[in-house]
Amino acid sequence: MWQQLIEIGWWLVAAQCAIGIVRLLVVFETKPRETRIVSDLMAGLIHLLTLFAVINFVFAVPVGGLLATSGVIAIVLGLALQSSLSDVFSGVAVGIERPYSPGDLVWVEGGIEGRVVQVNWRSTHIATLNGDVAIVPNSVMAKARLVNHSLPTKVRRVSITVKVAANERPDRCMAVLDAAVKTCVLLSATPPPSVARSELQGDGVTYDISFTIPSIEVFVDARTELLGHIQSHLRHAGIALAVPGVPIQGRLQVPTAATLREESDWFGVLAEADRSLLADQLVEVWFAAGDQLMRRGDDPKVLFIVASGTVEITDGLPGSTEVIFRLGPGGSLGAIGMITGTPYAATATALTPVTAYRLDRKGVGDAIAARPDLVKSLEVLARRGQELNRRDVVARQSDHVDPPEMFLSKLRSFLQKISESPHNDDQRRRR
Known part of the structure; x- marks a missing residue:
């Protein structure tokens, strides 16, 4: 009996050594987490072979009949557990492949x-x-x-389609869609996004917009951002979306300077009469791609309301290309710096041809000289100073934001300087 126990122990030790060697080889060849099923299957096979070896060599019992009996039992169990065994062997295949x-x-x-x-x-x-x-x-x-989605890399190339009215100029549609794509910040810069015409029909022209995202997990946010900018750019360009089955679509009305003022964070809270007064001082300006609207550290003298195109806001530090934000049609920048006298904390560059409306200190002074009560309306803006300061990306010097009372004080100082300027004194003498 002792001899048999020793022989059984020897077979068990040999089996454990074999299992250890197999698992070691599997781990070296592949990843341990991925090969758990394979290694467990090999261990079970070795234990089964060890059992037959002990029965045959230790107890001297022929295993032929046992194998035949076990085969019948295996067939019965296989039929009874067909679904579970299918899952098990599929798991083995998944573990191997x-x-x-x-x-x-x-x-x-x-x-x-x-x-x-x-x-x-x-x-x-x-x-x-x-x-x-x-x-x-x-x-x-x-x-x-x-x-x-994680193989071979997490980076994914996806596309969406936009169908616009068939009576729009193709080059203009391409330019507007390209500007909308460049306004997005969630899309990867490499490889760059692309816009291509893919279908031409009587009721519209289809454009495919392809872009790259760093991970499929940001796809929903990236698509939402892109569609929002496309809608805004098409609206401000007066380009209508196609309606299935309708051959010709009338052109949308392009938002005027008055509409931009009304929808602006800055001027939207003012009364219509005050907005119209400031509108007389707005000057339409154009910038080519690559032109700078303002630079970091410059003396703040103007604010801009973007009418079309895309403006990129960067930190402006030497050797840095960090993008803070991108502005599309309807966005404004530079107001905080002009009012508080704080130098621009960022650089604004036109990514595409840009049309904007410009308002400088002299324009504000002329409007106040024509209507002194405008000062009270402008102070309404100061009470929203904290929120406006958060939105004016070129004014961000740090995460700290001055309280509304401090902003109101700076605005009053700015208005007082304008009111005391020689230009306004001359206008008052003429009146």
């Missing part, structure tokens, strides 16, 4: 999309984008169409 691994973002036919959190013998656990965990049998994973 490794089409996905824990941590990968995958899409599975049937509407399941999320990140793989676990792969076991029977199923794959996927944390969906809705915050749930979907448990998918391995047999389903093996048969279903699957897209691994």
Whole structure:
């Protein structure tokens, strides 16, 4: 009996050594987390062979009949556990082929999309984008169409389509869509986005906009940003979207300077009479791509309201290319610096041809000289100073924002200087 126990122990030690060697080889060749199923399968096979070896060599019992009996039992169990065994062997296939691994973002036919959190013998656990965990049998994973968004890299190239009215000039549509794409900050710069005409029909022209995102997880936010800028740029350019089945669309009305003032964060709170008074001082200006509207550290003398095109705001430091923000039609910049006298804290550069309306200190002074009560209306802006300062990207010197009372004091100082300027004194003498 002792001799048999020693022989059994020897076989068990040999089996454990064999299992250790197999697992070591599997780990060296692949990733340990991905090969758990394969290594467990090899360990089970070695234990089974060890059992037959002990029966045959230690107890001297022929294993032929036992193998035949076990074969019948295996067939019966296989038929009874067909579904479970299908999942198990599919899990083995998944472990060997490794089409996905824990941590990968995958899409599975049937509407399941999320990140793989676990792969076991029977199923794959996927944390969906809705915050749930979907448990998918391995047999389903093996048969279903699957897209691994994490291979070969997380970077993804996606596209959306926009269909505009057929009576618009093609070059103008391309320019407006290109400006809208360049306004986005969530899209990757490399490879650059592209705009191409893909379909021409009587009821409209289809444009494909292709862009790259750093990860599929930001796709929803990137698409939302892009569609918003496209809508804004098309509206300010007077380009209508196509209506299926309607051959010709009338052109949209391009927002006028009055509309821009009304929708502006700065002038929208003023009364119509005051906005009209300041509108007389607005000057339409044009910038080519690459022109600078303002530079970091310059004396703040003007503010701009963008009518068309895209303006990029950077920190303006030597050797730095950090992008703070991008402005499209309807955006304004430079007002905080002009009112508080604080030098510009950023540089604004035209990414595309830009049309804007310019208002300088002299224009504000002329409007006040014509209507002194305008000072009270402008003080309304000061009470919103904290929010306006947050939105004026070229005024950001730090995360600290002056309280509204401090902003009001600076505005009053600015208005007093304008009112005391020699130009306004001459206008008062003429009146």
